[in-house]
Amino acid sequence: MTDASGRPPAAKKRGRPARTDAGAGPGARERILTAARAEFAEHGYDKASIRGIAKGAGVDPALVHHYFGPKEQIFATAVEVAFTPALSASEAVTGGSPEGAGERLARFVLGVWEDPVTREPLLAILRSAVANETAAKVFRDLISTRLMARIAARLSGPDPRLRSELAAAQLVGTAMMRHVIKIEPLASADLEQVIAMVAPAVQRHLTGPWP
Template identity: 45%
Template sequence: MRGRSGRRRGAPDTKGEILAAARAVFGERGYDGASVRAIAAAAGVDPALVHHYFGTKEKLFLAAMEIPWDPALIADAIADDSTGVGVGERAIRTFLSVWEQPAGRGPILALLRSAMQHETAALLLRQFVTRAILGRALVAFQGVPDGALRAEAMVSHLIGLAIVRYVVKLEPLASVSDEELVRLVAPVLQRYHDGPFEPGE
């Protein structure tokens, strides 16, 4: 008599198989195009099992890409105006808190390097930044004229800084202290938030 067929409820390496399927599906479809259902199908498991192990698509992406920090916490820190400092300083200090940790730097460095060479990786990074970080950080720009454009300019500045400081390692920017970098960059980031800007027609 044949045994029951169907999707597995769980197995010793099910989590690893889900992660492998997620990497493949994210790579083929991008962050937006990948769905938990499609990843579950590729892994041969029920979507509920994916949610059981990882919770959300965003958290699955973080695990699949081996990114050990939560973008929600980063965006919330940038948006938190109860700290008594401007959004520019909050942004650069939060940025440094992530990048100056070797464990947190490695995976995102790999993704940045890949994005500079491969369109698929660039698409993944672009969609992830847009949905997971920029979307949340927009809270800090609510009520600000051209807030979406200003927020995107700030995030692009930080991504460029990451490439120059940690990927290209251009001196002296690569070796300047955190506090010097805060003093140098925070006013620029603050200008993205509330500096004068006249959009073209």
């Protein structure tokens, strides 16, 4: 068969056309991360999917893989981005006298949980980490290498790593009881009152006498 010019028609390409660039452009990476945080928040790590993330970002699933690789990697990146405010907590320890480090750290960390903008991503991350070991490992590695190690490096007493982790346990436990489990009267207590009660314990972990 020939066309009007006498030449055979061009052969049709078979298969699904490549769409790896669908939705690509300025802001695509940020849209994917935003959609990933929403997907993990709504469905948790186990039920979240690359396809769901792609749909939320308005891109092709192949573009999600292109930027971030497998689901574990995009979760790790989303965790790090969402956790960025808390990663500066080490500055709260050294921003003044050692005697006031507990109050400064308590105020900073509990303040991060108090703000809905920073609290919601952290809650989503925590729920995923509690339910899935892969998500827990990502979260654990981030806490250990990016937060606790930085705080420990700024302490001068014995066993600085254990001290920093005990201080973090005090604050994370308080935040979970207040914002996740929502046990009263802690859930409704005034933030300043909570800080005043928790800060001395945090200070004891950071700089107090060591058994």
